[in-house]
Amino acid sequence: MGLLQPSRPWQRRVQISQDSGGYPTNMFFGRFYLAAAAVALSHIGNVDAFWRMNCGAVQVGRVDPIVNPGAVSAHAHLVVGGSNFGVNSTYSSLLNSQCSSCEVQSDKSAYWSPLLYYQHPNGSFEEVPHGGSVVYYLSRGPNQDNLTPFPKGFQMISGDKTLRSYNDTNLTWGNSTYPPRPIQDAVQYACLSEVLGPGTPGLMNTSYVNTCVNGLRAQIHFQSCWDGKNLYKSDNSHVAYLSDMDNGVCPPDHPYQFAHIFMEVNYAVSQVSNNTDGGQYVFSMGDATGYGFHADFQNGWDSSVLNQALKNCASTDSVDSSGVIQDCPILNQSDDVQYSFNCPERPAEISEPVHGMIAKLPGCITVTYGPEPATAADMECGAGIKQPTIVKTVDSVPLPTSTAAVGAYFGNKYNTYLGCGNDTYGSFMRTLNALTTTDTASMTVELCQSYCTKRGYRYSGLEAGTQCWCDVAVNPTALLNYSNVAYQCDHKCPGNFTEYCGGGQFMSVYNNTDPSFVPTTDLSNSVYQMTVTPAPYAKNYLGCASEGTNGRALNGTTYSSTNMTIESCAKFATVTNNYALYGLEYANQCWAGNALASGSQIIDNLTAPVIGVDCDMRCTGNFSEVCGGFGTLSVYNNTGYKAPAVQASVGKYLSKKCLTEGTSGRALQGTMTSNPSMTVDMCVKYCLGKSMHYAGLEYGTQCFCGNSVATSAGAKAIDCPMQDLMLCPGNYYQYCGGSNLLNLYYSSTL
Ligand SMILES: *[C@@H]1O[C@H](CO)[C@@H](O)[C@H](O)[C@H]1NC(C)=O
Ligand SMILES: *[C@@H]1O[C@H](CO)[C@@H](O)[C@H](O)[C@H]1NC(C)=O
Ligand SMILES: *[C@@H]1O[C@H](CO)[C@@H](O)[C@H](O)[C@H]1NC(C)=O
Ligand SMILES: *[C@@H]1O[C@H](CO)[C@@H](O)[C@H](O)[C@H]1NC(C)=O
Ligand SMILES: *[C@@H]1O[C@H](CO)[C@@H](O)[C@H](O)[C@H]1NC(C)=O
Ligand SMILES: *[C@@H]1O[C@H](CO)[C@@H](O)[C@H](O)[C@H]1NC(C)=O
């Protein structure tokens, strides 16, 4: 049966929806979270009940209370479960855990497995971040309604850390009805990419692993059959695998059947800094093949809860076979969906570096490739290597004492707390969104503030516990609700549990008020689009307008700038030009016109804008302002607008309406001048100076004088055709003629 079949991707609620803010997957997220929990539900026509728990790390390091009680263990482990875990863990000490890093708080069991590293060609090892673990409790085989709860003090190990190749010699117990299978089938890998890759018994080659964009998943089956006598034997002979590993029957000498524990450990290989540099993946026990993967289990269940859960949620009578904790009432009672924040990784009990980039594997273990099993010599530090010390840790995570009051200083010097920004609106951008970094192990408020300050960003913000965001301005269309949503910024910082690092889709925002701070002018990293909710629109805002049907909404004149602000567009439209309306578009464009063109209409007036539809971009010259959107304009009214008019008189010169230009010579033949800042006054003054009775303005910039109108040339007096007149470049409230058209002025006296 299908152990080597690909597991079915899990469709149900997963933690990612809570932590990532629902942003598109092509954006960078710090939190790599349980992207695809899955279970090998390979039995046709056999409705097996089960439950599954998501888990985060609770301790990382060379701790192994089963194999090396009280001591530093040979290789480093990734532990999930009871927080009181340590070198001396026992059933009763686990029960005393403050919390579990797995969802179900009545299970304080510990589950541990090796750490995965990526070894760069220069020899150093980079920890592959933990992408979350999932522990399944499955009822399997014909005896599945008669499961035994784990006894107090029970522990076991599945897998063999020395193996470096696949060897199908050792088999599970079986007979002709229930045939056995190779014991090494207990371990398997799956590549989580767009398509779930096929399971493999060993680690795949590096380039294939690198394609596992949603993680490399190691999965292991535990033994489900017990001899009924021994809580633990160092050769693990107190337990045995089911005949078909994840199904079948127990051997006669191990007649007691437990729930079948199946564990998936997700390694976030896509977060390795440079995994295409020719390096390799290596497990912490020096295993470059993956065949040595193993896992340990130490029971820490509240036995009455386990008993009830087995009866009610893991038997063929169970109505529900979804696996979801919420569907199992007894487990749901202690379900904590915020498990990874409420029970974060504890300070290391072993004083040696295991996270990030390290020079040697913890314990200086040699990397081996098999096929023969690794020996003890491969697994130990050489003589003369200083052993790390065991630090007694207190299993108590202090609760955050400090959320700064809004406006108060917090963190690095000069930084003030602005509040908890609500990033749930829209699908793209956040309260701050120019630059981001993530640190799943040591993020603190101070670290984020330093990161942003160093790069010239005044504002820093923490989100989802581990993400840091920087910006030169607070996104004006993100809602910063200083009081109501404070409780949403409730995730402890992994680097300092007494501080808060935002929340799922909520950002704790800080402002660096250092008077000597010099902000960056390089905004190339910054994003103009943003989430929307009441924006700081300037005075006289009319709303967000759509473009016209056959052209621009405002078609008078336009300019664009990498330094666009509402103020500079206003100046351009009102002082430099004389238009009734102006609008900002696409972050950097300013448009002016006297009316919205046909088809253009106000689509919102800041009540309920929609991302990607309404005005949702920041101005290139001022990130605190909104400059329209894609195909939308933030439109303003020039309330001081005065429509241009034909100037009725200048001094003793009176308007004589308009004159068409002569067809065989100029209408005014005395003298002429032109000026790029022509006004009616300028022209009249010029003609008076030349002692001429007529002054005529043409084509905006030209001024003609004469003592008579040369009707012989074909010139003709007409009512001014307003649509053909041009504004005077020196005074937009006046007209200065048009093409072959003069604004005519006359004075009988000089
Ligand atoms: C497989 O394992 C058996 C039992 O440990 C051993 O005797 C045998 O040599 C192994 N085969 C190979 C090819 O390593
Ligand atoms: C097979 O089992 C024997 C006895 O437990 C053990 O010594 C040996 O290492 C195992 N071999 C493999 C390949 O698992
Ligand atoms: C195989 O083992 C099962 C469980 O012990 C038993 O019920 C069955 O009768 C056995 N089958 C044979 C053919 O021995
Ligand atoms: C990644 O590795 C390649 C190949 O060794 C190297 O050329 C490149 O500089 C590395 N990049 C980084 C960011 O370390
Ligand atoms: C573990 O137990 C031993 C024996 O009781 C004790 O000496 C040691 O301090 C304990 N270590 C820790 C880290 O609690
Ligand atoms: C956050 O914003 C969204 C969208 O505007 C809103 O539905 C939600 O109620 C807000 N949350 C809080 C806690 O204010």
Ligand SMILES: *[C@@H]1O[C@H](CO)[C@@H](O)[C@H](O)[C@H]1NC(C)=O
């Ligand atoms: C943790 O945060 C608190 C509150 O900001 C601060 O007082 C303390 O110094 C920090 N601890 C460390 C180790 O940085």
Ligand SMILES: *[C@@H]1O[C@H](CO)[C@@H](O)[C@H](O)[C@H]1NC(C)=O
């Ligand atoms: C941030 O601090 C600067 C400098 O003190 C100040 O000018 C600015 O108004 C502050 N920003 C906010 C949103 O309070």
Ligand SMILES: *[C@@H]1O[C@H](CO)[C@@H](O)[C@H](O)[C@H]1NC(C)=O
């Ligand atoms: C941007 O505009 C502001 C004010 O309008 C001005 O002070 C600044 O020098 C301009 N910057 C650039 C790069 O043009």
Ligand SMILES: *[C@@H]1O[C@H](CO)[C@@H](O)[C@H](O)[C@H]1NC(C)=O
């Ligand atoms: C320009 O806009 C005006 C309204 O101000 C409109 O009457 C005119 O048709 C528009 N011109 C074009 C070419 O769209």
Ligand SMILES: *[C@@H]1O[C@H](CO)[C@@H](O)[C@H](O)[C@H]1NC(C)=O
């Ligand atoms: C905004 O638009 C809504 C819906 O069209 C309208 O009811 C409301 O009066 C407008 N408010 C303002 C200030 O224009």
Ligand SMILES: *[C@@H]1O[C@H](CO)[C@@H](O)[C@H](O)[C@H]1NC(C)=O
């Ligand atoms: C613009 O403001 C002027 C002066 O207040 C007003 O008369 C005019 O109706 C406004 N235009 C629009 C489109 O609201």
